[in-house]
Amino acid sequence: MMTKNDVKIKPGKLFINGRWVDSVSGKTFDTLNPATEDVITSVAEGDSTDIDLAVTAAREAFENGPWEKTDARDRSRILLKIAGLIERNKDELALLDTLDNGKPINETTKADIPLVIDCFLYYAGWADKIHGETIPVRGEFFNYTLREPVGVVGQIIPWNFPLLMAAWKIAPALACGNTIVLKPAEQTPLTALRLGEICHEAGLPDGVLNIVPGYGPTAGAALAGHMDVDKIAFTGSSATGRIIMQAASKNLKRISLELGGKSPNIVFADSDIDSAVDGAMTGIFFNQGEVCCAGSRLFIEKSIHGEFVDKLSNKAASMRVGNPEDTGTQMGAQVSKEQFDKILGYIDTGKQEGAKLVTGGERCGEKGYFIRPTIFDAVDNNMKIAKEEIFGPVVSAITFDDVDEVVRQGNLSVYGLAAAIWTMDIKKAHRLARELKAGTVWINAYNAFDAASPFGGFKQSGFGRELGVHALESYTQIKSVWINLGS
Numbered sequence: 260m261m262t263k264n265d266v267k268i269k270p271g272k273l274f275i276n277g278r279w280v281d282s283v284s285g286k287t288f289d290t291l292n293p294a295t296e297d298v299i300t301s302v303a304e305g306d307s308t309d310i311d312l313a314v315t316a317a318r319e320a321f322e323n324g325p326w327e328k329t330d331a332r333d334r335s336r337i338l339l340k341i342a343g344l345i346e347r348n349k350d351e352l353a354l355l356d357t358l359d360n361g362k363p364i365n366e367t368t369k370a371d372i373p374l375v376i377d378c379f380l381y382y383a384g385w386a387d388k389i390h391g392e393t394i395p396v397r398g399e400f401f402n403y404t405l406r407e408p409v410g411v412v413g414q415i416i417p418w419n420f421p422l423l424m425a426a427w428k429i430a431p432a433l434a435c436g437n438t439i440v441l442k443p444a445e446q447t448p449l450t451a452l453r454l455g456e457i458c459h460e461a462g463l464p465d466g467v468l469n470i471v472p473g474y475g476p477t478a479g480a481a482l483a484g485h486m487d488v489d490k491i492a493f494t495g496s497s498a499t500g501r502i503i504m505q506a507a508s509k510n511l512k513r514i515s516l517e518l519g520g521k522s523p524n525i526v527f528a529d530s531d532i533d534s535a536v537d538g539a540m541t542g543i544f545f546n547q548g549e550v551c552c553a554g555s556r557l558f559i560e561k562s563i564h565g566e567f568v569d570k571l572s573n574k575a576a577s578m579r580v581g582n583p584e585d586t587g588t589q590m591g592a593q594v595s596k597e598q599f600d601k602i603l604g605y606i607d608t609g610k611q612e613g614a615k616l617v618t619g620g621e622r623c624g625e626k627g628y629f630i631r632p633t634i635f636d637a638v639d640n641n642m643k644i645a646k647e648e649i650f651g652p653v654v655s656a657i658t659f660d661d662v663d664e665v666v667r668q669g670n671l672s673v674y675g676l677a678a679a680i681w682t683m684d685i686k687k688a689h690r691l692a693r694e695l696k697a698g699t700v701w702i703n704a705y706n707a708f709d710a711a712s713p714f715g716g717f718k719q720s721g722f723g724r725e726l727g728v729h730a731l732e733s734y735t736q737i738k739s740v741w742i743n744l745g746s
């Protein structure tokens with residue numbers, strides 16, 4: 260197994276126009292290991308000047324460079340090669356994300372990296388299958404459409420799945436022939452930089468993919484507001500999504516936003532209870548609860564409530580929380596002190612609101628940002644802990660005894676990212692799948708993902724879809740061509 264000492268962490272620079280460069284200001288910032296609170300390395304800090312340089316490189320590569328003119332099948336080959344190089348470097352990439360984010364190595368190895376590879380493979384398959392249509396129109400005309408890339412795309416990603424979020428954004432954008440400036444989250448810049456290097460090694464021409472780490476209000480804001488960026492794709496909090504939407508209005512750039520959630524996970528008495536308990540565990544404790552589609556509102560039917568909460572709290576209390584590099588660890592560290600404090604603040608709020616703390620509710624250990632898996636029972640859907648996104652390992656259990664009422668309560672949220680239903684009643688499952696206002700509905704499952712299946716939100720969870728054929732729509736635009744066949 261690879262250890263920290265085997266990973267060659269390079270002094271982080273910006274990756275612009277196929278080269279490693281310092282930021283123009285010369286500034287750097289530290290990226291920390293949240294499990295130890297130690298500095299891993301320092302990284303060049305991009306700001307608006309560096310974003311300008313990166314956008315200029317991406318524009319040049321788009322207008323005059325080879326990428327859009329590259330044969331679609333050759334674009335596909337490069338994406339395949341990127342997938343192959345990620346596979347070859349998978350241990351290093353998994354460990355880098357574990358060190359930078361604090362998530363267990365077992366998860367980066369078994370969930371993040373395979374999904375990243377799949378994402379590049381899947382979009383490699385699309386690159387040469389993106390085409391227009393011929394349309395029967397009135398009159399002596401031949402009409403057809405071309406599906407063209409949008410142009411220079413800005414991508415701003417969060418810290419919870421650093422490499423996977425980069426893959427979800429980069430792979431479809433490249434398949435469609437766009438050029439990219441990507442800003443990773445300031446907490447977790449390392450794998451995005453390494454991916455830039457891998458893409459270059461795979462033969463991606465200079466300027467097609469530029470990676471500029473930096474802070475949100477400086478580098479991120481400069482990218483979102485840039486007059487020469489054609490589209491911005493963002494994943495992160497709803498608050499920042501709002502700011503980005505405003506900034507994007509300056510030049511009316513296209514936007515897609517994948518934002519927060521407060522997803523209902525609904526367990527009926529007629530479900531396979533043990534599977535549902537496992538699903539509730541994954542729903543809230545996977546990735547330390549730092550998941551936008553986390554099942555943070557757990558609705559439990561009254562008749563099984565006692566049994567369910569007992570089973571769940573026993574499992575939660577025995578979770579192995581600790582060193583993320585240890586293969587036996589089930590839950591690692593929260594990404595930052597800021598996030599850690601915010602979660603502990605919500606735990607205090609839950610106690611003050613009168614929710615019943617069943618297990619957890621405190622930090623774990625003396626060093627590192629570890630929090631025990633936390634279950635609040637007797638939660639009311641109107642409490643703050645049931646309304647606001649906590650983005651941590653804290654679940655709010657709410658009891659119900661009526662199907663229509665639980666759907667109404669489940670939908671009573673400004674968010675609509677995901678929902679899950681646990682039942683053996685096939686009619687009820689399909690009926691509720693229609694009635695729940697969410698971009699993803701899982702039936703007898705939680706956190707199932709595939710590069711081929713669309714992901715995105717209803718309501719204030721955002722708009723636009725990532726993954727699947729749907730992502731191609733947001734990275735292309737349609738041109739209608741008319742040919743006069745008359746005299």
Ligand code: ADP
Nearest residue numbers: 416417443444474475476479480495496499502
């Ligand atoms: P969090 O507050 O949990 O870090 P954010 O939504 O603020 O979540 O962060 C997600 C991404 O958005 C990060 O890459 C961050 O740097 C970026 N970001 C934050 N603020 C802004 C902003 N004002 N404009 C553009 N990007 C931003």
